[in-house]
Amino acid sequence: MLCSKVPLNTGTSVIALVEENETTHIQKAIKVKTMTDPVDGTEQSELDRELCIKCVTSVTQDSIYIDKETSFPVHLFSGEFMPYKGDLLLVEYSMKTGTSNMDIHTVSPLSSQNMDEVCVTSTDGKTGVVESCIFFTEDSLQKPTDYTPGLYDIVNVVAVDSIQPHCSWRAVSMIPVEMYIDQAL
Incomplete structure (x- = not known):
């Protein structure tokens, strides 16, 4: 799934989240983001920094984990919301000399999208789905x-790339446009 509306051509710089089939060991790109501008206006070679896509595995009050051993402080995240388990993040990092440990410099949502006048298609307690593909809690x-x-309900949402059961987006913001009123009440 392409995260931006920029068409891919041969030679386009991209960053991808890749999944490996455990049986066949064939790798498949799950999400691809085109890289048109350097992060924060800095050149990679200038700072020896690299980019990768990581999935949030857990969140505490102070830290966001991208695997069991790797976390970063919440204040490094540049989004206007708190990440949630399954969200995809764009991480700018460098490697600590002589180790396999990452030095994380900046973290942001992989991508976000504003969606106007979409429909809540299922609810279950405190969770639900919008347009059959946008998870919310x-x-x-x-x-x-x-x-x-x-x-x-018809709502406007801001959604971010996320890996949730049967959904590839997570709503971080929701504003009702028109609420469904059950006539049977």
Whole structure:
């Protein structure tokens, strides 16, 4: 899945999240992001920094983990929301000399997308799905204080790349446009 609307051509610089089939050991790109501008205006060679895509494995009050041993402080994350397990992040890092440990410099969402007038297609307690592909959980959703997402509500959402069961996006913000009112009540 391409994370931006820039068409891919031979020679286009990309960064990819790759999954390996455990049986065949064949690798397949899950997400691909085109790299058109250097991160924060710096050249890679100038700082000997590299980019990679990582998936959040857990989040504590102070740290965000991208695997069992690798974490970074929450303050390094440049997004306007708290990452959630499964979110895909673009990590700028360098390797500590003489080790296999990463020095993480900046972290941001892999990509985000504004989606207007989309429909809540399922709800289950504090979780749900918008347009059958955007996962949300009220525990991490920015929304009006008095609003609880309901089935068939029409909403505007901001979503980020995420790996959730049957979904490739996670809503980080939701604002109701039109709420469905059950006529049977």
